[in-house]
Amino acid sequence: MRPKIAIVGFSCCEGCQIQFLNLGETLLNILGAADIVNFRFAKGENQAGPFDIAFVEGSIVAPEEVEALKEVREKSKLLIALGVCACCGGVQSIKNFLPHLEVRRRVYGNAKLEHEAAEEVHPIDDYVKVDHYIPGCPFDRKGFLDTLKLALMGKKPSPIDYNVCAECKLRENGCLLDKKIFCMGPVIRGGCNALCPTRNYPCEGCWGPSADAEGRIGAFLEILRAHSISKEEITLKFRKYAGSMKPFRGIASGHQDREAH
Ligand code: SF4
Numbered sequence: 001m002r003p004k005i006a007i008v009g010f011s012c013c014e015g016c017q018i019q020f021l022n023l024g025e026t027l028l029n030i031l032g033a034a035d036i037v038n039f040r041f042a043k044g045e046n047q048a049g050p051f052d053i054a055f056v057e058g059s060i061v062a063p064e065e066v067e068a069l070k071e072v073r074e075k076s077k078l079l080i081a082l083g084v085c086a087c088c089g090g091v092q093s094i095k096n097f098l099p100h101l102e103v104r105r106r107v108y109g110n111a112k113l114e115h116e117a118a119e120e121v122h123p124i125d126d127y128v129k130v131d132h133y134i135p136g137c138p139f140d141r142k143g144f145l146d147t148l149k150l151a152l153m154g155k156k157p158s159p160i161d162y163n164v165c166a167e168c169k170l171r172e173n174g175c176l177l178d179k180k181i182f183c184m185g186p187v188i189r190g191g192c193n194a195l196c197p198t199r200n201y202p203c204e205g206c207w208g209p210s211a212d213a214e215g216r217i218g219a220f221l222e223i224l225r226a227h228s229i230s231k232e233e234i235t236l237k238f239r240k241y242a243g244s245m246k247p248f249r250g251i252a253s254g255h256q257d258r259e260a261h
Pocket residue numbers: 012013014015016017057058082083084085086090091136137138139
């Protein structure tokens with residue numbers, strides 16, 4: 001029997017589902033080996049399950065989403081988080097650090113809402129077991145295809161245990177931190193092949209914290225302070241994609257003493 005794939009979206013910009021459609025010819029190859037039976041973004045008729053693999057995009061912001069996510073989990077042999085929103089909360093998790101009513105007023109003014117605005121933003125593994133993570137904003141195509149191939153063979157990909165700096169050094173880039181440019185590479189999970197620093201842009205952190213981020217943060221903060229990078233800039237950068245994740249939460253909340261995280 002051909003494997004059944006679902007692509008399910010929760011609260012986000014839906015850019016990862018567009019990235020999936022952007023796979024182009026590769027997408028046709030996938031369709032040759034598996035059936036995409038649930039993809040509401042692109043298909044009119046969708047099966048309710050069961051699924052061999054469910055790719056889940058977006059963060060969780062409402063009780064209805066929690067229930068829908070749990071249902072997808074129950075129906076799926078393998079559940080894979082797609083994009084930084086699903087993996088780490090994403091950009092919208094910045095609101096977890098701001099007063100709820102102020103955010104609501106700034107976004108919606110005094111409008112009456114059919115559904116009340118979310119108070120908190122969560123990555124999907126706050127509610128269900130996740131078998132594998134493909135972060136990025138949007139997700140990385142190579143990482144996705146490698147994961148899919150292994151999953152179709154019944155294998156699980158190994159987690160990435162190195163940071164962006166490791167890939168940056170392999171590409172023989174000069175270090176932006178040496179030029180006092182605030183690059184998050186030391187504490188961000190590798191896998192994007194140092195996409196931004198290789199183009200002379202600092203890493204903004206869209207793959208979320210590296211496995212060893214907690215151990216590196218103290219030394220990283222010392223370098224940033226030595227370069228006169230302000231406390232506010234550090235706080236905002238740690239908030240940007242994954243501020244609610246445990247390694248970043250303290251700094252994203254504005255606590256930058258080593259003991260505080
Ligand atoms: S990870 Fe980025 S591109 Fe994907 S849904 Fe979230 S915000 Fe959009």
